[in-house]
Amino acid sequence: MLPLRYPLANLVARRTRTVLTVSVVALVVVATTLFGGLVSSLKRTFVASGSPRNLVVLRKGATNDGSSAVPLEAYQAVRFFDGVARDSTAQPLASAELVVQPFFHTPAGGRENVLVRGVEPVALAVHDEVKIVEGRMFQPSSGEVILGRGVAGRYVGAALGSKIHFGHGDWQVVGIFDAGSSSLESEVWADVRELGNDAKRSVPYSGVRLRVADGADIDALARRIEADPRWALEASRETDYYAKQAESANVFYVIVIGLALLAGIGAAFGATNTLYAAVQSRRAEIGTLRALGFSRAAILVSFLIESLAIALLGFAVGSLAGAVLGRVVSWWLGGIAFGSQTFSTNVVQLRVGATDLVFGFALALAIGLLGGLAPASRAARLRPVEALRKA
């Protein structure tokens, strides 16, 4: 075996060539991790949403709460079912909610659909990931709203203490809430009755969120709700509900993979070129090594290591640059707005995550191997006599 120092020292010997090839791999890694990060950040906000101990109750067939309607009587019955958790005053932890998507106006003059969730104060106990970080909870029937972090600052009047216009009126912003970077952070919460009046809804609720009591069987409760013949309802775990919403991001993965494939093959071509040149300029050296008794396998491995080192260096530089660029872009655009399945806006913070890095790493590795294989085998196949004679 050739010492590891040999291929690494060769990288330093042809500095310009190494730097250029490393840059190519790095750029490919940046492009794919950035793109992949965008899609996975969107997925993450959905996957981070919801609790495994909560049930989403919607009308049968409705895929999201924007397209569902649940009558008052259904809510009144469901909340007293066995297995629904109670708070210290024995009130059921059942949150009846109405979802509408009014236009919100951006300072630049654009408009976006934002999800406004009409709730009662009990919602804070059911959605326990929601924490008010500034101001306070709204008072029912007083025209007050609280904003998720992603919404605050994004629209005209979307700040603590100011008035924001949506629907048919102006609403006083009294609080800002955090929801652990989940999609709830792109929502606005208002009093459910006030919101229903404003939107002129004949059916008061879109759905009900239930907290399941400790020790109770969540699936049994879901089955009982679905079996009730009076209302055609459907109950699913909140985590499953949001996981389904996340599937809308999958289309974008096709673009990311296509991009990675094309750019990756291009980069592999570049790496092949560099190594062929290296083999060419080192014929005499290789001949000498073979004459000294180093095996073909040793030469092959040595050149592969050289190629892999270039690729891994490119990955290191590229992933670092991708992570930094992701943050800069996210900050510059003030979060990246996505239209979700429900046509409401989801504000996503672009973060390059572990899976994106793994993907970038695999890509770099493939570039290194594919790019190195042909030149390395040519080097290994050089016949020592010929190599030395030509030199």
Place this chain on the structure above:
Amino acid sequence: MKFLPLIWRNLLRNKLRTALTCGAIGLAIALVCLLLTMPSGLDALLNRVASNTRVVVHNEAGLVYPLPYSYLQKIRTLPGVVGAASWTWYGGVFEVEKGVTFPNFAVEPEAVGVVWEDWGIDAKQLEDFRRYRNAAIVGRGTLRRQGWKLGDQITLKGTLYPVDLQFRIVAEVPNDRAPFLLFQREYLDQALRAAGRGGLDTLGIVYLRVDDPSRVGPLLGQIDSMFRNSEAQTASETEKSYFASFFSMLSAFVTIILIVTGLVALCIVFIAANTASMSVRERLGEIAVLKALGFGRRLIFATLVAEAVILAGLGGAFGALASLGFTALLHARATTWNSSLGPLGSFIVTETILVQGLFLALFIGMISGVVPALGAARRSVASTLREVF
């Protein structure tokens, strides 16, 4: 010009390297061209589906906010309006587990033929749609996907309204722009009354058709001012801007696409520069001999840069044409593979994009060639020859 054969020979000297560089540049240029189709592809998509004489009127507060049904009458009688139809989301699902797989709306059957004249629905089928209370028009793509044919009976379960409706498919929208199912508004209204829920007194949005595209602009303002002090204010817009608002939320995504395009372009510079510097380095001795024979620095510099430009230009042409072929194939075939791929057919590499890609390649070839060529042209003959021999 007489040096062209020399440049060409130099390019062919290391065929493998030339091919690999060409391939890398070609792939990258193809990628840039494909990414560049995204912004204009969205626009083309909108122009394809939207009509310039159709106007959408919706509640100023948002698309899910209804309008009073009486608005339709008032809009219909405005001068210049040829026809108007309300468009109310029913939210019916065919298979409960899958949710809403195609949008379905309640409309006025008399108005369909006028408002969506450009859809080209068969006149006899339209007549049936008007005649039968439970009639439905279904878009071609949806018909195909569900395996339905004219005359079939289907039942949709309501998710927003507490009534299920049974339909008979009597007409087809013979294009892929309309995946909808449309049915008579009266039918939903009567079903709601029968269920004791009262009639349908609101509508979702109003679609109307104007006789002359030049009247659209003034009409938009006229409608909105007519309802300014009513119970619900309206926002009117052209069909194109209405559809565009569904895509506008993707603007940040487009920004990222443009950034990535820039990165890929930079990538090509490095690949091309690497090749140029390698081939110059291997030819130092030769270049010194040429200079010793009396060929000038400028000439040496020009031939080397020209070599890089030709190489990049070849790769660029190859890549741009490949992307053109790919999108043309998508355009021709997308709908026959799978009707949901239809929108992809709008992302076409236009002549402008082709030229942009080609010029990008030439420009990149030039900057990648300049530095190594300059170095080679400047190198002193004596020291090079001493090193080489």
